[in-house]
Amino acid sequence: MPQESDLRNLSEPTRFKRALTLLLMTLVVPGSAQIAAGNKRVGRFVWRLLASLLAIVVLIAVLALIWRGPTINFIVQPWFLRVIQAVLVVLAIGWAVLFVDAYRLGKPLLLERNHRLTASITDAVLALGVVIALVWASTVVSAQADFVASVFGGHAKSKADKGRYNVLLMGGDSGKNRTGLRPDSMTLASIDAETGRTVLIGLPRNMAKVPFPEGTAMHDKFPDGFQWDDCAANCFLNGVYTYATQHKDMFPGVTDPGALATRQAVEAITGLKVNYFVMIDIASFVNLINAVGGINLDVGKRVPIGGVGSPIYGYITPGKNKHLDGYHAMWFARSRAGSTDYERMTRQKCVMTAMLNQLEPRTVLTKFQGIAAASKQVVKTDIPSSHLGTFVDLALDSKKLKVSSFSPVPPLIKTGNPDFPLIRTKVAQAIARSEALDKAAEDGSDQKTTTPKSTAKPSKKPTSTPTKSTPDVDDVASICTAA
Structure with a gap:
């Protein structure tokens, strides 16, 4: 990670560009800012977590293409939807923390006043946008879980008659x-x-x-x-x-x-x-x-x-x-x-x-x-x-x-x-x-x-x-x- 003294030797436009880049890296690939300029262990953990979640999503998508009905039967279960809701909330909190850390890694105190204000606003907008999107998604999932639980109860499953x-x-x-x-x-x-x-x-x-x-x-x-x-x-x-x-x-x-x-x-x-x-x-x-x-x-x-x-x-x-x-x-x-x-x-x-x-x-x-x-x-x-x-x-x-x-x-x-x-x-x-x-x-x-x-x-x-x-x-x- 660059020392503060090294960053002071950089020009102001370069420091400002670096601060914005770290924020955009966090938006596109969470954890990448930490890999590049912060705690690499944290960045690698985030990457492994995201890779695992992506693998699960891809697996479900493939199963939905092959066995659409049974896959939907599984993912609309209220307990599974509650798990998804919890995961989305955790992602929202974790992603927001990563944005705060990426802003810290950008060394805002070394930036000029206008650049520091721009970086602060950019960080707030990106973090707030991601959190709002994930929280909204969690409320949609919650509504689905409530709907399934209240309308579709634990009734007996009936087999098709003569096809x-x-x-x-x-x-x-x-x-x-x-x-x-x-x-x-x-x-x-x-x-x-x-x-x-x-x-x-x-x-x-x-x-x-x-x-x-x-x-x-x-x-x-x-x-x-x-x-x-x-x-x-x-x-x-x-x-x-x-x-x-x-x-x-x-x-x-x-x-x-x-x-x-x-x-x-x-x-x-x-x-x-x-x-x-x-x-x-x-x-x-x-x-x-x-x-x-x-x-x-x-x-x-x-x-x-x-x-x-x-x-x-x-x-x-x-x-x-x-x-x-x-x-x-x-x-x-x-x-x-x-x-x-x-x-x-x-x-x-x-x-x-x-x-x-x-x-x-x-x-x-x-x-x-x-x-x-x-x-x-x-x-x-x-x-x-x-x-x-x-x-x-x-x-x-x-x-x-x-x-x-x-x-x-x-x-x-x-x-x-x-x-x-x-x-x-x-x-x-x-x-x-x-x-x-x-x-x-x-x-x-x-x-x-x-x-x-x-x-x-x-x-x-x-x-x-x-x-x-x-x-x-x-x-x-x-x-x-x-x-």
């Missing part, structure tokens, strides 16, 4: 003049466990006489379907959640009887095993949409804001690529005035599809704290944190593929007296046609497909989406096209 994950998406409405959270919209997302290609099965909330699997408490209570004398509107599909919640004694040891009974009804209706459920509180949906910056979608007709028991306050006007903030997106999904339940189901699919297609990684990163805070109030689910990576992986794949849909609604299905065997047949056909698209992509075929005799899974993920659609399977994008 598919079936997730029940429920839109609950806890608005004014309502008792509890009632699922007014239900969509079963059937997701191919290899490709991520998804079929959305929209279930009308006013479907009557819904069955339950044999051996369940609800089947024992309602062997001929969910109905009883003078049940009025309470005996529809959306009333299952409320009934089970109000009769918890039928479900000993069950945390959420409403969700369990509803998923059992959906299993009996569709013939598919429901792996998980996600309940979204539509009344709290506003903050989540605002957190991601709103959504863009096509509005085919004028949609009232308000109505059905309250005044109409305005309208969402038709148009292509309309930008909707949280308030208007919520009413686009929720509005009932002047429309049928089936049209409302279609609008909700539009919103879900827009969220899926427009939620980019950059948006998640830059607005994560707001998204996480809003999601904790909006989302309730039994998806375990150990399965998050799987669904993130599938969601990334599904963004490249068209989403198909099927809804058992009139004229095909009379919701007051549904033909459940027909519904199960149509659901199976919709899924088979969706799987055929992956098979066609794998084989390089663009021929129009019909219901296949076999639903064998492709051995690899498709690299592109066939351009031709299949009969009787609606593409959600076409449903959302403005008139």
Whole structure:
């Protein structure tokens, strides 16, 4: 290390340049200033520490490329995120200390007043900038850990059934003049466990006489379907959640009887095993949409804001690529005035599809704290944190593929007296046609497909989406096209 007497022999511009260089070296390669002009042992320790951290980051990145789902499953665990948070805080403190030491090594007392002031300000700005960046990163990680811990608990992991994950998406409405959270919209997302290609099965909330699997408490209570004398509107599909919640004694040891009974009804209706459920509180949906910056979608007709028991306050006007903030997106999904339940189901699919297609990684990163805070109030689910990576992986794949849909609604299905065997047949056909698209992509075929005799899974993920659609399977994008 140069002696102070040696530094005095240097010209003032050289001393000033040396002081700034040591600060910039600390910014670019922490510890390098100590190697060059200070305690080399400290510098080498910092380098070894940074090399170890870099090796861990590279290893995780390589694993994410090879095994994306399992790697994400690991890194989103709350305990691992807490470790990352602690490491970031330690790095912030350590880096700040290195800047202070680099400033000391620059011998500011040997500099002229203006140069000393410039070096001091530069040191403060660089140190403060690094600390702020690392502390901000630690708060993002903390928000992720809190979000995962509060929303995704220690639920049991469910295996794919016949190569598919079936997730029940429920839109609950806890608005004014309502008792509890009632699922007014239900969509079963059937997701191919290899490709991520998804079929959305929209279930009308006013479907009557819904069955339950044999051996369940609800089947024992309602062997001929969910109905009883003078049940009025309470005996529809959306009333299952409320009934089970109000009769918890039928479900000993069950945390959420409403969700369990509803998923059992959906299993009996569709013939598919429901792996998980996600309940979204539509009344709290506003903050989540605002957190991601709103959504863009096509509005085919004028949609009232308000109505059905309250005044109409305005309208969402038709148009292509309309930008909707949280308030208007919520009413686009929720509005009932002047429309049928089936049209409302279609609008909700539009919103879900827009969220899926427009939620980019950059948006998640830059607005994560707001998204996480809003999601904790909006989302309730039994998806375990150990399965998050799987669904993130599938969601990334599904963004490249068209989403198909099927809804058992009139004229095909009379919701007051549904033909459940027909519904199960149509659901199976919709899924088979969706799987055929992956098979066609794998084989390089663009021929129009019909219901296949076999639903064998492709051995690899498709690299592109066939351009031709299949009969009787609606593409959600076409449903959302403005008139």
